[in-house]
Amino acid sequence: MLVFVAKRLGSLAVVLFFLTLLVFTLGKVADSDPVRTYVGVNASAEAVEAAREELGLDNPIPVQFGSFVAGAVQGDFGISLSSKRPIADELSTRLPATLELAGWALALTVVIGVSLASLYSRPGRFGAFMRFVFFSAASAPSFLIAMLSVLVFYKWLDGALPAAGRSSYGPYEDATGFYVLDGILHGSPTYTWDAIQHLLLPALAAAVGSGVALARVLADGISSSLGSPWARTARALGEREGTVLRRHALRNASSPALSLLAVQAGFMVSSLVVVEQVFSWNGLGSYLSGAIGVGDFPAIAAVCLILGAVYVILNTLVDVALAAVDPRVRLS
Amino acid sequence: MAEPTVLTVSDLTVTYRGRGRVVTAVQDVSLSIAAGRCLGLVGESGSGKSTIGAAVQGIIAADGSAHATGRIAIAGRDLTPITDPAWAQVRGRDVTSVFQDPMRSLDPTMTIGRMLNRYTGSAEASVAALERVQIRRAGEVLKKYPHQLSGGMRQRVMIALALAPQPRLLVADEPTTALDVSVQAEVLSVLREAIEGAGCAVLFVTHDLGVARHMCDDIAVMKDGLVVETGPAGDVIARPEDAYTQRLMASRITLTTDRMRPVGAPEPAVVASMRDVLSEQGRPDEGVADAWGAGDLEWERFMGRTAAVGAASGLTDVRLVEHVTRPSLAVNEVDKTYWSRVKGRKVGNHVLTNVSFEIGYREAVALVGESGSGKSTLLRIAAGIEKPDTGSVDSQGVAGEGTQVIFQDAGASLTPWRTVEELLRERIEHTTTGAGMSRAQMRALALSTLELVGLDESVLAARPTQLSGGQQQRVAIARAVVVPPSVLLCDEPTSALDVSVACSVLNLINLLRHSLGISVMFVTHDLAAARLIADRVLVMTGGEIVETVGAERLAQDITTDYGRRLVDAVLA
Structure with missing residues (x-):
């Protein structure tokens, strides 16, 4: 198992290297001059030259790439062209915001997936109706669900749930940046509950689509597991349907569901970019869309790298979980 | 009580x-x-x-x-x-x-x-x-x-x-x-x-x-x-x-079943094929069904013109070819290893080791062994589906065209969206015999072959999924013999079938072999079925042929420990 994990981490490094190369190349071939973005359209030729030197852009491209990689490894992504501040500083508050949202969204995906799956496999009209609802919900893009939920919970239900920002109170000093965790660490139930309320709508908007997809795969897996010869064996040994489901079918059905979850995690990262916009969530997504707007390539590169790393790490975790669930993966 | x-x-x-x-x-x-x-x-x-x-x-x-x-x-x-x-x-x-x-x-x-x-x-x-x-x-x-x-x-x-x-x-x-x-x-x-x-x-x-x-x-x-x-x-x-x-x-096959005659009770479909064979050879029916029922119908009776060719070569007993002058299938010193990766290391699985044997004209040879003994790999190599690592396969027989395989799972070996007629035509078109044939001629040939295996015209338009397991197996046989091959390779053709259907399939293979002069390689783990079809039985274990025994007195003549275990495993 340890070797397995180590191997996956090794491939993580390789993937990240190529991602870095790709992002760096994109920055170089894109039709925008980073120096102009940095100094402004009206700057003098001398100022442009000075800035070019300051940003290290006068060096040969391989050297630029080398220092880019060296910096990225140490968490130094350079200076934002638009704000002129170190990107690492700007991201230090935004990364926890996005990770917190993504974590909640993933958890909600699993909750939605498992609970819908149990409804889905019901026979008869109710099951057919649920399948219809599933398809409708799964085909709706996340921004539509985001706006609908704002409409329902904020406007029509008179502010039942907050529709913008992360907290009504602002961050603690010297905190982790994960608001729910901060609230718990500081022993403030009000603060924690407020943070959770702020999280609910954006997490739900990001989770509905992938939750429905997960439910489908899980339900299919469960129904084929329940029809399998070993489920028949369990019944013949006197197990009741509920036990067959919990003890045998769920675990066997979870392998394909886990694989899907890994793919869905990738989609979720991209849907977060949109969802953060709708809910004014100061995370990586809104930072990224801001940076794209002004052609701030170092910032774009930094966010891409971090999201890429998160995605690969999630996939590694899923692979490990797969091996834990299915002994045939682990022992063959 | x-x-x-x-x-x-x-x-x-x-x-x-x-x-x-x-x-x-x-x-x-x-x-x-x-x-x-x-x-x-x-x-x-x-x-x-x-x-x-x-x-x-x-x-x-x-x-x-x-x-x-x-x-x-x-x-x-x-x-x-x-x-x-x-x-x-x-x-x-x-x-x-x-x-x-x-x-x-x-x-x-x-x-x-x-x-x-x-x-x-x-x-x-x-x-x-x-x-x-x-x-x-x-x-x-x-x-x-x-x-x-x-x-x-x-x-x-x-x-x-x-x-x-x-x-x-x-x-x-x-x-x-x-x-x-x-x-x-x-x-x-x-x-x-x-x-x-x-x-x-x-x-x-x-x-x-x-x-x-x-x-x-x-x-x-x-x-x-x-x-x-x-x-x-x-x-x-x-x-x-x-x-x-x-x-x-009566359909049970044991190690003492009479090999010279059809097994089981007379079955209308097989009897019909027998009549076809006889009428094609210009001979009268001679009450085949009654003779079968009375137990004096021998396979000898269906030896056709091709058998006469064999007899003319001076061999006294055509079915037991002692001196193979021109084998229908010759497998020479074949080795085969499958490679796979286990924990990053290449691991070889030696499936066949220096395997050689020949199958003579009109001879039937059975390969018996358990799963993993390499017998199915050998069949695929003989059929040309896989290449041996070293060694060679020669299947240029005197009679017939090429090799044809009948697989264990006939249902899976027939393309599900094609009609039976299309399936048979596919084989006909790819032979020299069928090269110049018109559609109508091919249809006629397909039809007569289907009759030979006990199926009628209505099957021509059917798709494999509309047929029963026994019918599918017959179609697979018909496809294999519609243009008689030099060697018919059978991979456990009866193990998935009910006893009575298995019986008629074995009878059919025996009939075709005697009337068309086809050589047969019969791969099975069932010693009784092997003995019924084959003249010689090759016992395989661990990728090697460990013993070659004449079929008739198989149970007595087999000597290796492994072969004896197979004999004991036949539940009489």
């Missing part, structure tokens, strides 16, 4: 409704089993035997597609089939079961120990349970997952699981059908000893009369949902009274 009755089934009728049709699977069946007795429920597929097996466990699906009347009583408790909630009290306590497919009947995500401990109560009791089914090093086996065990081991675990709750009744549904023959004998004796120790009643569902005789005290023969004959096993086997039981008994 001294022992109390454990199972009583009275007037059980089960019907299934599906696609607008109502099918009666079981009709007015009554039977009973006393404690310590084993009742064999014998019949071919579709006879309703498995439905009874499911009914006495109360596991017929209660989704409304099945309807049942009658009573079932288990250990004194009266139950209504299908709907009775009392089944929950009975199933897994008073009645448990062993199923057919040991590969998939155990949850792949659980260790044997975790499965077994739930029913035995403790790890020590589980070890004892495994020891009762003669598993050595039971402690280690408890830590394993099903996929780490062989088929025979898994089926032993299944038996241990089924006997763990100390049931009054054990239902064994074809428990050894999916296993290798030699493993089958082992598992059966394990099962027999285990149930004797447990003292429970056994309902043993099987299609195999040999297995039933080996295992059961009493036998009930089923056909089309009805029990046609019941009685003590010895009586039913030795003196069958019902016509169907007699047919079933």
